[in-house]
Amino acid sequence: LRQRYAAIRHMPSMTHDGQQVSLLLNAGLLIDLQHLDETGADGIGLYRTEIPFMVRSSYPDVATQTELYKKILDAADGRPVTFRTLDIGGDKTLPYFDAGEDENPAMGWRAIRIGLDRPLMLRQQLRAMILAAAGRELRVMFPMIATIAEFRAARALLDQELTRAEDRGEPLPDRVKVGAMLEVPSLMWQMPQLLARVDFLSVGSNDMMQFLFAWDRGSPRLSDRYDTLAPGALAFFDDLVRKARSASVPLTLCGEMAGRPLEAMALIGLGFRALSMSAGSIGPVKMMTRSLDVRQFRPLLDQTMHRPVETLRTVLRSYARDRGV
Ligand code: PEP
Ligand code: MG
Numbered sequence: 001l002r003q004r005y006a007a008i009r010h011m012p013s014m015t016h017d018g019q020q021v022s023l024l025l026n027a028g029l030l031i032d033l034q035h036l037d038e039t040g041a042d043g044i045g046l047y048r049t050e051i052p053f054m055v056r057s058s059y060p061d062v063a064t065q066t067e068l069y070k071k072i073l074d075a076a077d078g079r080p081v082t083f084r085t086l087d088i089g090g091d092k093t094l095p096y097f098d099a100g101e102d103e104n105p106a107m108g109w110r111a112i113r114i115g116l117d118r119p120l121m122l123r124q125q126l127r128a129m130i131l132a133a134a135g136r137e138l139r140v141m142f143p144m145i146a147t148i149a150e151f152r153a154a155r156a157l158l159d160q161e162l163t164r165a166e167d168r169g170e171p172l173p174d175r176v177k178v179g180a181m182l183e184v185p186s187l188m189w190q191m192p193q194l195l196a197r198v199d200f201l202s203v204g205s206n207d208m209m210q211f212l213f214a215w216d217r218g219s220p221r222l223s224d225r226y227d228t229l230a231p232g233a234l235a236f237f238d239d240l241v242r243k244a245r246s247a248s249v250p251l252t253l254c255g256e257m258a259g260r261p262l263e264a265m266a267l268i269g270l271g272f273r274a275l276s277m278s279a280g281s282i283g284p285v286k287m288m289t290r291s292l293d294v295r296q297f298r299p300l301l302d303q304t305m306h307r308p309v310e311t312l313r314t315v316l317r318s319y320a321r322d323r324g325v
Pocket of ligand 1: 046048087183203204205206207208254255256
């Protein structure tokens, strides 16, 4: 199997009927960047900036952060890199930052909520990203956005930092693309306003599923209880793809489900054209993608997506088997 994945490494990630699907990597440490060449991934769809913060014993200053982000962009060598601003709080703690304690940490003071309440921290991070991306494309996304006001406030901090860099005569990024992570269900009912303001959207399905099903993503007792392909989830994705497409806003999914071939198959069937996953998943998901005939598969999905998820899984598995995956 390893050999079969290696054999398709340099082949395009395209469905059998010619639909291009970007397969991207999730990364958090510099060492993860070596997987880009190893897997033939199209870029970094999610760079979790909190990971390098978590392995340090003190807060990294702007210069340290700039150097790190530069190395990441250098290693990506022109392939797109999407930096996710700090997602700390919840289960991700920093030894040098006291985020206090919440009764429900996943829904507590975390991610962009901390960033907006401690704007200096977020501004320093954005400053470092701007410096690192001088002369290149900068892609930034904000985690756990729940309201348009939060997205606007976060984007305003980025704009402030861009103006500051310009005023100081610093070389600027060539292009800046700003996106929101879709992890909180409330955003689904603010789509027209959101889509008008973002350059791209990325579904953080780990958190989105957690909040859609009220399903603690870390609880071992619940790990088998819900299914990310259940009718409620698929109807959500279907609706989202239509909305993003009608506004021509690029849409990615970067939670764990993107890296599971059957899940990826359903997502591509629904219309996703970019998925971000861990390195070990690129080969299996690419193999599935290349075997998939979306035009033929879509009616099958439409017939079964509202049936019990066991039925859908049986249909997906037998389709994959028939296509030799
Ligand atoms: C997610 O929630 O799906 C996601 C990609 O972010 P994280 O797993 O880092 O919370
Ligand atoms: Mg998340």
